[in-house]
Amino acid sequence: MTSTRESIRQLLKPLQRVRPRTPFWNIPAHRVPTLRLYRNLLKESPTDAIHFRIRILWEKDKHLTSVEQTQVALRRGYKYLDIFRRANAGDTHLQKVLMRYSRMIDARCEKEYWRYLLAEDLVWRAKLRYRPIVTGAPYSPTAYNKPLPRMKNQPVKISQMIGWRIRAHLKRNERHQHYHETIADIRRECLAEAEVTKNLPRSLQAQNTFAGRFDEWTAVYKEQLRKLNEVYGREVERAKTPFPQELLDQMKEARRRRVENKTRERLREIRGETTRSLERKMRQSPPAHILSRMTPEQRRLDRIARHPSEVGYTAIVKRRLGRGFRNPDAWMVEESREKKDELDLIEANIRRQNELKREEENAISNAVTGHSSPVHHWPSSCTVLSLRCHFTTSKRSSRASEHPRSCRVGALCHSISNLISVYAIQQTVADERALIQQESAAIRASFREEDSYYRYNNVAKLLYIHMLGSPAHFGQIECLKLVASPRFSDKRLGYLGIMLLLDENQEVLTLVTNSLKNDMNHSNMYAVGLALCTFANIASEEMSRDLANEIEKLLGSSNTYIRKKAALCALRVIKKVPDLADHFVNKSKNLLTDRNHGVLLTAITLVSEMIQINPAFLDDFRNAVPLLVRNLKSLVTTGYSPEHDVSGITDPFLQVKILRLMRLLGKGDPQASETMNDILAQVATNTDSTKNVGNSILYETVLTVLEIEADTGLRVMAINILGKFLSNRDNNIRYVALNTLNKVVSMDTNAVQRHRNIILDCLRDGDISIRRRALELSYALIDEKNVRYLIRELLAFLEVADDEFKLGLTTQICLAAERFAPNKRWHIDTVLRVLKLAGNFVREEILSAFIRLVAHTPELQAYTASKLYLALKDDISQESLTLAATWVIGEYSEILIESGIISDDDQSLRITDKEIIDLLVSTLDSPYANYLTRQFVLAGITKMSSRNTTSAAEQDRIREVLAQYTTTLELELQQRAVEFANLFTLGDLREGVLERMPPPELKATIMGIVSENKPVGSTAHEADLMGGDDIISMGAPTTNGQPAAPAQSNQDILAEIFGSSGSTTTSQPASQQQQQRSAVDDILGLFGSTTNPTTSSPAPSSFATSPPLATAAAPNPMSSLFSNSPTTYSPSPAQSPPVQPAAAPAPAPAAPAAPRLTAYTAYEKNDLKITLTPQTNAAKPGIVLVLAKFTVSGSLGASGINFQAAVPKSQQLQMLPMSNTSVEPGATETQQMRIVAPVGSTDQVDFAGFPAGLTGGSS
Structure with a gap:
């Protein structure tokens, strides 16, 4: 023991x-x-x-x-x-x-x-x-399983023999593996026992079971392995042995006999003989959807027509049914076949019967319609098949057949099934149209006779006719009559007809209201459901007002079937009449507590629509957030529910609806968002992302997290889920992930940066939509840290991108390089690379910015000129590259000649003026040269002629080139050539005219919204989405989290925004009294004036240095504010200019004054101050740019600011987004607006900036 x-x-x-x-x-x-x-x-x-x-x-x-x-x-x-x-x-x-x-x-x-x-x-x-037929398909041919040849007279059990061999081989493999595993187990046991008993006494070591007996234990297994190896060797030898020649000969002979048999069988089929394959073909039937609409006679003839023979009665039937023939004349020239005369007689009888049937049907049709109509010849296929419409065996049709007038009403088809069958066999569109016209005439005649026995069938056929696209409006009243019937089947068809034949604009709809009200109070819940379904589809505004009380009452019904339909009807009511939404608030709250999934789904839809129509209902439903969280948690944590399970997820439709409502309720409410955080995290972590259903729930969860006031960790998790979506194989999931990341990249750029590699991989996707969204997201990810990497990837994509991407891609690359370039040389190299790859897709602004950059970097002018020279020498097909190279080489040719060409290995190579001029002149005659290119080349070589490095011979050559273009047909080129040629006669004056241009003003290139449809090389000014370049010239809004620029005064910022030139100095802001005094003048003069401009008050010379205005009396501003014409103000005597003597010469005209910028306080409350600063431009009358500034004076910031503005109908308002919806203490946020109005237009202005004591009152 x-x-x-x-x-x-x-x-x-x-x-x-x-x-x-x-x-x-x-x-x-x-x-x-x-x-x-x-x-x-x-x-x-x-x-x-x-x-x-x-x-x-x-x-x-x-x-x-x-x-x-x-x-x-x-x-x-x-x-x-x-x-x-x-x-x-x-x-x-x-x-x-x-x-x-x-x-x-x-x-x-x-x-x-x-x-x-x-x-x-x-x-x-x-x-x-259930023994499977082993053919070798599941097993790949190997040396041990060589396929056996197939031949005639095979052994009876050939498949069984193959199966035996395969199973025996697999069993040997299992035994071989089992023996090896057993030997390995014994070896491990021996080693383990030896280690355990190493320190035991000798008496106990003798009791070892395995130690020292390894060969004894494994001898049996090694013997079995040896036998298996011998069997494997025999299999290999058998596989390597070739098939005997006599076996191969037997296979060839069997193949030849088989081909001969197939050929003989085909010839027998053509002759009309019955073979086995022919019997198989004749046993085949048409598809089920066609077979169900065929009569027994049709089936018999169809089986005859499927016979391969093309002679005799088979050929006659084929011709009647419109079947094709391999030899169309075979049945007419046949003379050796027996009973030919009998067949011809049968054919003549069939034709005669067809004519009689057509005459009978036409006579019946004329009797029904009450007037004669031209005889319609039915196609032969219909008459041969004897498609006489008959009554169905249904109870309603049997009653109709007993009616004494059944022979006169509905002569063509007495049920919808008959109509569908006849319509399905029509051969041409004309036959279908004729059938519909005759059937419509018969139905209209039945309606006129007020025959209630046929009303159900006639309305059903009429709805089928309406589905075919034919008019069926004459059946609207009949549908109302069916609705009034007490029978449920009549009500169902009647309501279906009303939904199909009526809409909310029909006058007949007023007659339906009473029927709907009666059926909503019906004792049968299915009748109530029919009424509610019809109301939800066709209810108009008047009907919604009439039946709103009934809908509200049904929302409290004890039947879940009625409650969910009533909720959808309430949704229709609030869409048509938003004022009635208050009636359904309390009922909607009760529906949110319902346990039925259908009721809860419709209730959430109703509440969501109410909140979207009127945000004031948010406070009424925010108390339901814990209830929604509880319902969502029960859906996530519940077990398997077969009633609501979709791919292993419980009711994903309800989960999506709950998430959408939570998104509406949690937006802008930190308390509600805090309640949702836990359940949103649980949904995001527990939902299966391998199914499409789970991905839809995760997507809604991500949208909800990003919309509400969620925690930072939860937002990061949501962005990570979008990153996982990018790795999905479904294009739709990747598209929505990229689209959502584009919206949230400004919230947390660092979180999106983690998925940068996956986003860049999407640039190589085959779907163009995914590439476009990935490209937009890549633009937003560029910053100072990753600009080199991302620009390199975008340049690689530019090489293979479609033409529709290149314009926006080149623009964004150049803008990113301008904004985040680590140094000037990298910036120049990047733009040069863009010009080489897509020079035909570069905007003029980018080209101008590049030229300004070169002009402001004298230390890199030689490097840039040499790179452009080499690039132009390699490729002259890129227009922007040609323009940039021509300008730079012409402007800095002496630098290029003196310093030489800098090769790729930074070695300097000498170059002559002749080589440069040869290159520029060669572009004039190239097939890629256009009107603009030739202008640049002529200007470039003309500038080179004035440089000291250009020899006299080359100057003479330049003069000859210009002389050639003095007679060109292009007017601009001719004018330039003539002017440039005349410069050679001016001597020293030419040197001054053609000297190097001073560096232009360096300013940021802000493109606004990049248009991808602008033609290349266009010189005409094209406005962007905002309609002009004024608002584009404003600075880009500051982003949250970016380091602020050096502190400047408000006037410096405004001067930079509105493009004022020259240096600006800090000045004290104007006093409030001066702003109030000039308020009316500034507002009324925004859009220009129709009066004499000399009578207006003078403007200060500069915005930044404008002195305070002296106090002066002005006319009554109220009279001009509400008058129909603008009022002009003359300067006060103290400000009027001195009178010049009569003999004194007239003073020189003063330079145009800079626009006067005054800030108006629009809102100042709760430590938040909003000021509006308008600006006008004399060169563009009718356009006002308004800058709104938001500042907080207290210790607490302001968040969730939504600034809105409105203008009269005669004006147009365009607003850019606010720089940041949250304003921190001491910070200033801006929002830009642009107002366009006809010049001289006058509109009423509401202004509250005048002093309180202006009218002499106390307040």
Whole structure:
């Protein structure tokens, strides 16, 4: 007992509290001890019954995977083994116990034995019954499974033989692997036992089971492996042995015979003989949707027509049915076939019967319509098939057939099924149109006779006619009559007709209101559902007002079927009449507590629409946020629900609706957002993203997180989910991820930067929409840290991009380089690379900015000129590259000649003026030269002629080139050539005219919205989306989180925004009294004046240095503010200019005054101040630019600012987004507006900036 217990303790020691995925005995570490126990139990079993019982127990226990159950089974096994050994050792008591136990289980073992045999027999029978046809397809041809040749007269069991060989081979592979694994297990056991018993006494070491006996234990397995290797060798030899020649000859002969048999069979089919393949073809039938609409006669003739023969009666039937012929004249020239005369007679009889049927049908049709109509010849296919419409066996049709007038009404088709069948077999569109016209005439006649027996069938046919696109308006009243019927089937068809034939603009709709009201109070819930469904589809504004009370009452119904339909009707009501939304607030709150998913889905839809129509309802429904959170949590954590499960997710439609409503309720409310944070995180982490349904829920979750006031961690997780979407294989998911990231990149740029590589991979996607969105997102990710990497990737994409991307791509690359360039040389190299790759797709502003950059970097002018020279020499097809190179080379030719060309390895190569002029002149005659290119080239070579580095010979050559273009047909080129040629006659004056231009003013290039449709090389001014370049010239709004620029005064900022030139100095702001005094003058003069400009008050000379205006009396401003014509003000005597003497010469005209900029306080409350600063430009009358500034004077900031403005209808207002919706203390945020109005227009102005005591009152 001690040794047995010790063995159990050692065996159970390595067990751990885990649940293996495989049966415990099959784990390599415990396989041998478990099998050892099993073998010993079988060896020590005293009787056959106990032996069999041990086998049965092992069959049950070997599938255990639980550690606890395995321990129980092992303890029981070792207990049995101990009992067996003690009984075999001579314990009489245990021997008697075992014999008694053997007699007890003897009958049970016999039952188990027969059950075991029955199970094996059933398995064998199942294999025989469902034995697959083995053709070798699932197994790849290998050296051990060579495909057998297919030939005629194959053995009967060839497939079975192939299957045997394959299964035997697979079984040998399993045995081979099992033997190797067993040997490896024994080796590990030997090593483990040797390590364990290394420190034991010698007496115990002698009891080792494995140590030192490895060869003895593995001898049997090695012998089996040797036999398997011999079998593998025989298979390889058999596979390498070629097929005998006689077998290959038999295969060729069988193939030839088969081809001959197929050819003979085809010839027999053509002759009309019946073969096996022909019988198979004739047994085939048309598709089910066609077969269901065919009569028995049609089926019989169709089977005859499918015969391959083209002669005799088969040919006649084929011609009647319009089937094709391989030889169309075969049936007419046949003379050797028997019974030809009989067949011709049959054909003549068929034709005569067809004529009689057509005459009869036309007569019936004329009798129904009441007037004669031209005879319509039905196609032969219809008449041969005898398609006479008959009554159906339905109860309604049987009543109609008993009616005495049934022979006169509905003469063509008496049910919709007959009409569909006849319409389906028409051959041409004209036949279909004729059938619809005749059927419509018959239905109209039946309506006139007020025949209620046929009303149901006629309305059903009329709806089918309406679906075909034919007019059916004459059945509207009949639909109303069916609605008034007490029968449910009539109501259902009537309401269907009303929804199809009526809309909310029909006058007949007023007659439906009473029927809807009656049916909404019906005792049958399905009748109520029909009324609600019809109301939700066609309700007008008047009907909504009339039935709103009924809808409100049905929202409180106890029936869930009615409540969910009533909620949808309430949705229709508030869409048509938003004023009635107040009536449904309380009912909507009650519906949100409903447990039915359908009711809750419609209730959430109703509440969402109410909030979107009127945001004032937000406060009413924010209390429902905990309820929504609880419902969403139950959907996420609930188990499997077959009623609402979609791909393993419980009711994803309801989850999406709840998330959308939570997005509306949590926007701008930190408390509600805090309540949603936990459940949103749970949904984002627990939803399966491998299914499309889960991705839709995750997408809505992301939108909700980004819309509400969520935590920073939750926002980062939402952006990470969008990053995972980018790796999805579905294009739609990737598109919505990119589109959403474009919107949220300004919220957390660092979080989006983590997915930069995946975003750049999307640039190589095959879907053009994904490439466009990825490109837009790449623009937004560029900053000082990654500008080199991203610009390099964008340049690589530019090489392979489509033409529609190149214009915007070149613009954004150049703008990013201008804004974030680490140094000037990198900036120049980037623009040069853009010009080389897509010079035909570069905007003029980019080209101008590049020239300004070169002019302001004298240390890189030689480098830039040499790079442009080499680029132009390699490629002259890029227009912008040609223009930039021509300008730079012409302007800095002496630098290029003196310093030479800088090669790619930074070595200087000498160049002459002749080579430069040869290159420029060659572009004039190139096929890529256009009108603008020639202008630049002429100007460039003319400038070169004035440089000291240009020789006299080359100057003469330049003069000859200019002389050639003095007679060109292009007027601008001719004018330039003549003017440039005349400069050569001016001597020293030419040097001054053609000297190097001073560097132009360096300013930021702000393009606004890049248009991808602007033609290349266009010189005409084109306005952007804002309609002009004034508002474009304003500075870009500051972004949150970016470092602020150096502190400047307000006037400096305004001067930079509005483009004032020259240096500005800081000045004190004008006093409030001066602003109030000039307020009316500034506002009324915004859009210009129709009066004499000399009578207006003079403007200060400069905005930045304008002195305070002296106090002066002005006319009554109220009279001009409300008058129909603008009032002009004359300067006061103190400000009037001095009078000049009569003999004094007239003073020189003064320079135009700079625009006067005055800030007006529009709002000042709760520590928030909003000022408006308008600006006008005399060169562009009718345009006013307004700058709104937001400042906070207190210690607390302001967030969620939404600034709105309105103008009269005669004016147009355009607003740019606010720089930041949150204003921190001491910071200033801006928003820009642009107002356009006709010059001289006068509109009423509401202004509240005058002093309180202006009218002399107390307030």
